[in-house]
Amino acid sequence: MTAGFSFRVSAVDGQARTGQIETPRGSVPTPAFMPVGTRAAVKAVDPQEVRQSGAAMLLGNTYHLMLRPGEALIERAGGLAAFMGWHGPTLTDSGGYQVFSLGERVAISDDGAAFSSHIDGTREVLTPERAIAIQGALGSDIAMVLDECPPGTADRDTVVRAMSRTTLWAARQVGLPRPRGQALFGIVQGGVHTDLRLDHLGALRPLGFDGLALGGLSVGEPVSEMHRVVAEVAPEMPADTPRYLMGVGTPSDLLCAIENGIDMFDCVLPTRNARNGQAFVHKGRINIKQAKYAEDKRPLEPGCSCPCCTRFERQYLRHLFTVGEMLVSRLLTLHNLYHYGSLMAGARRAIADGCFTDFKKHWFDPLDPSE
Amino acid sequence: MTAGFSFRVSAVDGQARTGQIETPRGSVPTPAFMPVGTRAAVKAVDPQEVRQSGAAMLLGNTYHLMLRPGEALIERAGGLAAFMGWHGPTLTDSGGYQVFSLGERVAISDDGAAFSSHIDGTREVLTPERAIAIQGALGSDIAMVLDECPPGTADRDTVVRAMSRTTLWAARQVGLPRPRGQALFGIVQGGVHTDLRLDHLGALRPLGFDGLALGGLSVGEPVSEMHRVVAEVAPEMPADTPRYLMGVGTPSDLLCAIENGIDMFDCVLPTRNARNGQAFVHKGRINIKQAKYAEDKRPLEPGCSCPCCTRFERQYLRHLFTVGEMLVSRLLTLHNLYHYGSLMAGARRAIADGCFTDFKKHWFDPLDPSE
Numbered sequence: 001m002t003a004g005f006s007f008r009v010s011a012v013d014g015q016a017r018t019g020q021i022e023t024p025r026g027s028v029p030t031p032a033f034m035p036v037g038t039r040a041a042v043k044a045v046d047p048q049e050v051r052q053s054g055a056a057m058l059l060g061n062t063y064h065l066m067l068r069p070g071e072a073l074i075e076r077a078g079g080l081a082a083f084m085g086w087h088g089p090t091l092t093d094s095g096g097y098q099v100f101s102l103g104e105r106v107a108i109s110d111d112g113a114a115f116s117s118h119i120d121g122t123r124e125v126l127t128p129e130r131a132i133a134i135q136g137a138l139g140s141d142i143a144m145v146l147d148e149c150p151p152g153t154a155d156r157d158t159v160v161r162a163m164s165r166t167t168l169w170a171a172r173q174v175g176l177p178r179p180r181g182q183a184l185f186g187i188v189q190g191g192v193h194t195d196l197r198l199d200h201l202g203a204l205r206p207l208g209f210d211g212l213a214l215g216g217l218s219v220g221e222p223v224s225e226m227h228r229v230v231a232e233v234a235p236e237m238p239a240d241t242p243r244y245l246m247g248v249g250t251p252s253d254l255l256c257a258i259e260n261g262i263d264m265f266d267c268v269l270p271t272r273n274a275r276n277g278q279a280f281v282h283k284g285r286i287n288i289k290q291a292k293y294a295e296d297k298r299p300l301e302p303g304c305s306c307p308c309c310t311r312f313e314r315q316y317l318r319h320l321f322t323v324g325e326m327l328v329s330r331l332l333t334l335h336n337l338y339h340y341g342s343l344m345a346g347a348r349r350a351i352a353d354g355c356f357t358d359f360k361k362h363w364f365d366p367l368d369p370s371e
Numbered sequence: 372m373t374a375g376f377s378f379r380v381s382a383v384d385g386q387a388r389t390g391q392i393e394t395p396r397g398s399v400p401t402p403a404f405m406p407v408g409t410r411a412a413v414k415a416v417d418p419q420e421v422r423q424s425g426a427a428m429l430l431g432n433t434y435h436l437m438l439r440p441g442e443a444l445i446e447r448a449g450g451l452a453a454f455m456g457w458h459g460p461t462l463t464d465s466g467g468y469q470v471f472s473l474g475e476r477v478a479i480s481d482d483g484a485a486f487s488s489h490i491d492g493t494r495e496v497l498t499p500e501r502a503i504a505i506q507g508a509l510g511s512d513i514a515m516v517l518d519e520c521p522p523g524t525a526d527r528d529t530v531v532r533a534m535s536r537t538t539l540w541a542a543r544q545v546g547l548p549r550p551r552g553q554a555l556f557g558i559v560q561g562g563v564h565t566d567l568r569l570d571h572l573g574a575l576r577p578l579g580f581d582g583l584a585l586g587g588l589s590v591g592e593p594v595s596e597m598h599r600v601v602a603e604v605a606p607e608m609p610a611d612t613p614r615y616l617m618g619v620g621t622p623s624d625l626l627c628a629i630e631n632g633i634d635m636f637d638c639v640l641p642t643r644n645a646r647n648g649q650a651f652v653h654k655g656r657i658n659i660k661q662a663k664y665a666e667d668k669r670p671l672e673p674g675c676s677c678p679c680c681t682r683f684e685r686q687y688l689r690h691l692f693t694v695g696e697m698l699v700s701r702l703l704t705l706h707n708l709y710h711y712g713s714l715m716a717g718a719r720r721a722i723a724d725g726c727f728t729d730f731k732k733h734w735f736d737p738l739d740p741s742e
Contacts, residue, residue, distance in 0.1 A: 040687070041696045048682070069690045083684050109721060179569060295444060311419070311456050315448060317412070319440045325412045326697050 002210050004181030005141070007242050007263075009350045014236050015261040018351040021057075023089040023141035025081060028056040029354050030242065030263040031351075033254065033344045034091060035271060035337055039064045040074070040084040043271050045337065047086040049216075049307070053334065054341025055087045057141070059266040063098030066124070071137035079139025091266070092140035094131040094187075097247070097332035098147050108148065123164060128169040132176045132184075140182065142212065144172045147187040151219025159191035164314050167203045168279050174207045183210035185244060191216060192225045192277055193226075196233045201236060211242035211264075218248045219343045220266075227256050234260040246363040251280060251343055258347050270336035275329045280339045282364060286314075288332065293318040306338035307331075373581050375552030376512070378613050378634075382723045386606050387597040388630040388679060389722040392428075392458040392613055394512035395552035396452060399427040400724075401613065401634040404625065405462060406642060406708055410435045411445070411455040414642050415572025415700040416708065418457040420678070424705065425712025428460045428512070430637040432467030433505055437495070438488050442508035447492060450510025451504045453589075459594045462637070463511035465502040465558075468520050468586075468618070479519065481539060499540040503547045503555075511553065515584065516544045518558040528564035532589075554581035562587060563596045572607060582613035588685045589619045590637075598627050605631040622714055626731045629718050641707035646691045646700045651710045655734045657685075659703065664689040677709035678702075 001149075010020035021028040035042045035050055037058045038046030042050050050058065060080050065071060065220060077083040080090050096113065099106060103124075112127030131146035146169050148162040166189050171282075178184060186209035190196035198215075213234060217226045230245060234257065237243045244264035245257050254265055270280065279286045281301040299309035300317065308317070308331040316352075320328035343363065351358030377539035378401075380390035392399040406413045406421055408429045413421050421429065431451050436442060448454040451461050467484065470477060474486030474495075483498030502517035517540050519533040537560050549555060557580035568585075586602060588597045601616060605628065605686060608614045615635035616628050625636055641651060650657045652672040657664075661673075668682035671688065679688070679702040691699035714734065721730035 011643050030380070037548055039694045039696060040689075041691055042700050044697055046682075046698060048702070069686075073686070073690075077668070077684075078552075083687055086686065089618065236437075294440070295447065302534070311417075313448075315440075315444070316454055316456065319410075319444075319454075321438050323410045323435075325410060326415055326700065327412050327417060329697065330417070330701070 001239075002178075002181065002183045005183040005210055007211070007240070009239070011354075013351040013354050014259065015355045016258050016347075016351045016356045017261055018348045019263070021263075024185070025089040026056065028089060029348055030345055031254075031258045031347050032056060032264050033340045034264065034266040034270045035340075036061070036266055037084065037086070037090075039068065040080060042333075042337075044275060044333045047084060049334055050086070050337060051088065051167045053306075053337035054345055055337065057091055060087055060090055060138060060140065061098060062092050062095035062131065062138065063102065063126075065092075065138060066095060066134050067122075069120055069198055071134045075137035075139065078370065081139070088272050089141040091142040092135045092138050092144065093132065093246075094144045094146040094344045095126050096131070100149060105253065106200045110168060112146070128173045128177060132173050132178065136177070136179050136182065139179055142183045142185060142211070143178060145170045145187055145209075147189060147215055149189065149216045149219065150191065151323035152189060152191070156191070156193060156196075157367075159189065159196060161191060162198045163189045163196060166202065170204055170207055173208065178180050185209055185211040185213050185242075187215040187246070188233070188237070189195045189216045192221050192229055194229060194257070197229060197233045198236060201233065205238060209241065211235050211244060213246050214262075215246045217245065218253070223253070226253070230257050230262065231260045234262050235259070246319075251340070251363065254340075254343060255347070255363060258351075259356065259360060270340050271333050274332035274336045277328070279332050280336050284364070288314065288317050288321050288328070290318075299338070300332075300335050304338065306333065306335045308335040331343075372612075373549075373552065373554045376554040376581055378582070378611070382725075384722040384725050384727045385630065385707050387629050387718075387722045388728045389719045390634070392634075393482045394428075394554070396460040396512050397427065402625075402629045402715055402718050402720055403427060403633065403635050404711045405637040407429045407432070407601060407637055407703065408455065408457070408713075409639075410439065411451060413704075413708075415646060415697070415704045418455060419458070420705060421708060422459065423582050424677075424708035425716055426708065428462055429457055431463045431509060431511065432469060433459055433463050433466035434473065434497075434504065436463075436509060437505050438490055438493075441531045442505045442713060442729060443631070444675065446508035446510065452510070460512035462513040463506045463509050463515065465515045465517040466497050466505065467502070467517045470497055471520060472632075476708065481536060481731065483517070494587055499544045500547060503544050503549065506552065507548070507550050509655060510550055513554045513556055513582070514549060514559055515556050516541045518560060518586055520560065520587045520590065523562070523587075525562060527562070527567075528565060528620060530560070530564060534560045534567060534571045538571065541575055541578055545580065555581040556580055556584050558584045558586040558615075558617070559604070559608070560587045563592050563600050565600060568600060568604045569607060576609060580612065583608050584615035584616060584617050585633075586617045588616065590626070591736075594624070597624070601628050608632070622711070622734065625711075626718070626734060629722075630727065641711050642704050645703035645707045648699070648703065650703050651707050653734065655735070657687065659688050659699070661689075667696065671703075671706050672710070675706065675709065677706045679706040
């Protein structure tokens with residue numbers, strides 16, 4: 001375990017667990033949801049607002065940051081957290097996922113991935129070694145290994161090859177120098193094949209990572225498959241280090257994953273959907289542009305204590321969305337981040353109290369047809 | 372004077388004056404700068420932030436609001452302030468200026484202005500009577516008469532005709548029913564011709580408005596001409612009611628106008644320029660996209676107590692602007708609104724202390740070549 005980094009489980013309830021990650025930049029109570037600060041900003045909100053929503057740790061995207069403003073500038077600024085005015089821990093991904101999804105003319109080999117920047121076509125190379133070096137410059141509290149993440153529709157052979165390469169890369173990365181206190185997590189691949197997932201878990205376990213993630217989920221496979229894999233694999237992951245489900249998901253996904261022992265999440269859903277006019281509420285989701293909200297004087301979620309619901313009515317939010325005022329992106333993002341923050345805080349409390357199953361069952365009110 | 376509305380001058384310093392406007396929704400210390408909430412939102416910021424910048428009154432645009440969401444919806448919502456969550460007074464313009472600048476196929480007669488909506492081409496008519504009725508529905512604390520505002524390049528004859536029509540319309544509007552406590556201001560036209568301005572002032576004065584505005588300035592004429600007209604006309608405006616310079620301006624414009632006895636201003640400059648990356652500082656202006664700020668670790672304005680300067684560095688703001696993160700629009704808007712708020716608060720204090728000339732002279736530091 002990296003010095004300065006630790007994880008302690010304080011209570012379990014079935015497979016679900018609650019605890020605390022300690023990093024050099026602060027504590028993160030788990031289960032934890034990390035809002036995504038792609039380009040050193042959680043879109044539409046400021047770091048103080050993100051903190052107030054209950055988030056303790058942010059995710060930054062290595063791919064975006066290496067291109068703009070470049071990791072060297074961020075290193076000279078004192079690291080990602082200092083650069084963006086976030087007073088807390090950060091986790092950086094390895095850049096691999098975005099190279100495969102956003103990069104152009106991607107050529108992958110055991111050496112690494114060559115690609116052209118989606119911004120200006122500049123040819124770049126991301127090797128396992130460079131992914132660690134960039135994350136070192138970004139100065140995150142948790143770095144992720146570079147992995148190969150095949151699409152959800154990939155056949156079993158492709159998944160096996162990606163797994164092998166991910167293991168090879170993981171072994172090359174685990175011993176590389178990192179800044180003091182920066183933890184390193186490995187990533188378990190294997191698609192929707194539980195036997196492959198467990199094989200890969202077995203291959204990574206001896207490498208002594210500070211935590212392990214499930215990667216390559218929520219990448220196009222059916223939701224039920226994702227839930228099945230999490231249920232079958234998460235409980236087999238080491239119990240004494242954090243378990244991180246990458247890029248997931250909806251409130252319902254989070255509840256299922258927590259139930260199976262996942263400790264950490266990141267996802268763009270609460271922020272991206274907000275900008276598209278969608279708010280998460282206990283009854284499901286609200287699409288604020290709908291005409292039925294034109295004179296609706298209720299807050300998005302009656303009883304919600306977020307800075308949107310305590311100050312603004314649906315009719316006003318709909319007007320802002322209709323005319324294209326950017327204020328609505330911020331207000332819906334705030335609501336969604338508070339909704340996720342409240343979900344995670346409630347889950348932690350429920351696990352500590354031994355009533356997570358009940359909490360999960362009652363999170364979603366029955367759908368109200370008036371919505 | 373409309374019941375519930377009053378104005379009291381508490382100190383004068385040369386022509387400059389400081390005082391207080393009382394409205395049913397609260398007090399407005401003068402000189403006052405009103406941020407522009409075009410479509411029931413001050414772009415990129417929320418009402419609480421606007422208030423904290425020192426603004427006591429907002430301006431809403433009748434033209435935009437009559438088209439979307441429509442004045443009837445806002446009336447049912449309890450008026451513009453309630454609709455947008457602004458706990459304070461509002462002023463609405465008459466819609467005329469935007470009809471002439473944004474409307475399509477504008478046909479103007481003594482009856483009013485027919486035009487096609489710039490949004491969907493719908494044919495609309497704005498008469499003096501309708502302008503008052505809409506503003507009544509919007510429920511602003513100060514309504515403005517519909518006027519005809521010729522471009523800054525108009526010849527003298529055009530200006531004279533616009534003046535006459537504005538007088539005719541003003542006389543028709545002054546006696547129309549308005550909501551309890553809503554004040555009505557007249558608008559002095561006359562272009563850059565001081566004799567015409569004074570003639571028009573003489574024509575409007577007997578109508579007994581609650582305040583008078585100078586309209587048709589900052590519409591394309593040279594800045595020096597605008598300053599001259601304000602200097603020659605403002606001191607001749609009634610002293611016992613507010614004097615409002617519409618659509619102006621830069622900090623330097625505001626200082627010159629205050630020096631000549633203007634009490635109220637509105638302008639999109641601090642908010643619009645912010646969204647284009649421009650920040651107002653004591654040394655002039657900063658264009659945050661410039662490469663020289665790429666690693667500048669200073670706040671926009673060292674010593675500024677705004678929520679942007681106390682938390683973020685120029686290098687981060689430049690990064691946000693470069694990659695197109697909307698957070699930068701909010702942060703620069705906040706800075707600019709605080710800058711204007713601080714300018715007005717300083718002017719009020721200086722007038723009360725009898726040292727406005729000094730205050731005006733020292734607002735702008737000598738340009739620092741390092742900027």
